[in-house]
Amino acid sequence: MKLYDYYRSSAAYRVRIALNLKGLAPERAFVHLRQNVQRSDNYLALNPLGLVPALVTDGGAVLAQSLAIIEYLDETHPAPPLFPADPAARARVRGIALTIACEIHPLDNLRVLRYLLHTVGVTEAQKDAWYKYWIDVGLEALETQLSREPATGRFCHGDVPTLADICLVPQLANARRVDMDLSPYPTLNRIDAACRALPAFAAAEPARQPDAEA
Numbered sequence: 001m002k003l004y005d006y007y008r009s010s011a012a013y014r015v016r017i018a019l020n021l022k023g024l025a026p027e028r029a030f031v032h033l034r035q036n037v038q039r040s041d042n043y044l045a046l047n048p049l050g051l052v053p054a055l056v057t058d059g060g061a062v063l064a065q066s067l068a069i070i071e072y073l074d075e076t077h078p079a080p081p082l083f084p085a086d087p088a089a090r091a092r093v094r095g096i097a098l099t100i101a102c103e104i105h106p107l108d109n110l111r112v113l114r115y116l117l118h119t120v121g122v123t124e125a126q127k128d129a130w131y132k133y134w135i136d137v138g139l140e141a142l143e144t145q146l147s148r149e150p151a152t153g154r155f156c157h158g159d160v161p162t163l164a165d166i167c168l169v170p171q172l173a174n175a176r177r178v179d180m181d182l183s184p185y186p187t188l189n190r191i192d193a194a195c196r197a198l199p200a201f202a203a204a205e206p207a208r209q210p211d212a213e214a
């Protein structure tokens, strides 16, 4: 397998965590997002979305979308499972993951921020406020949900890491990178700390990747 990755990509960070949990170490290629390599002819030929991550499977299929890639890894390498067994529990885990992957992350993607700055013409300060606003809206809802639902355990769902945690940790890392105040989210912070204490999560952190920059 080959993972197209970028250290600061939170969607790629999700896939790195899942690979580590599964004990998989594919070949890696690094796509420098701030230098716009995702829009190069070579990369677009591989992944017309122009986004990372992409995973080339052992069979040569090119997979895009981090959640689809993680489900593929879970189906092809079932241990340890990244979802609980019960259908309602699985839906809860997917719901938490999708709150992050659909309701927060796309609004703060690099291409959206660039559009706001260069086409809409907002100031840097307005762009930063946008970025933080959508993270806060999503995290507030997640904090309420996770703090009151009994299914929440040491991790987002029970005491074993799932896809929900795989999405939460990179999103909080993005928030910390822009110095957001995360104190209103004690449940999310507690789960984040429990995850980051695990070697699979720790080894996936942006600063520990071969393409990391200061």
Ligand SMILES: N[C@@H](CCC(=O)N[C@@H](CS)C(=O)NCC(=O)O)C(=O)O
Residues within 6 Å of the ligand: 008, 009, 010, 011, 012, 033, 038, 050, 051, 052, 053, 064, 065, 066, 067, 101, 109, 110, 111, 112
């Ligand atoms: N929904 C996609 C999102 C992928 C995505 O947005 N990746 C970002 C990095 S986290 C990217 O490649 N951005 C490049 C850009 O915006 O130009 C997934 O989960 O894989």
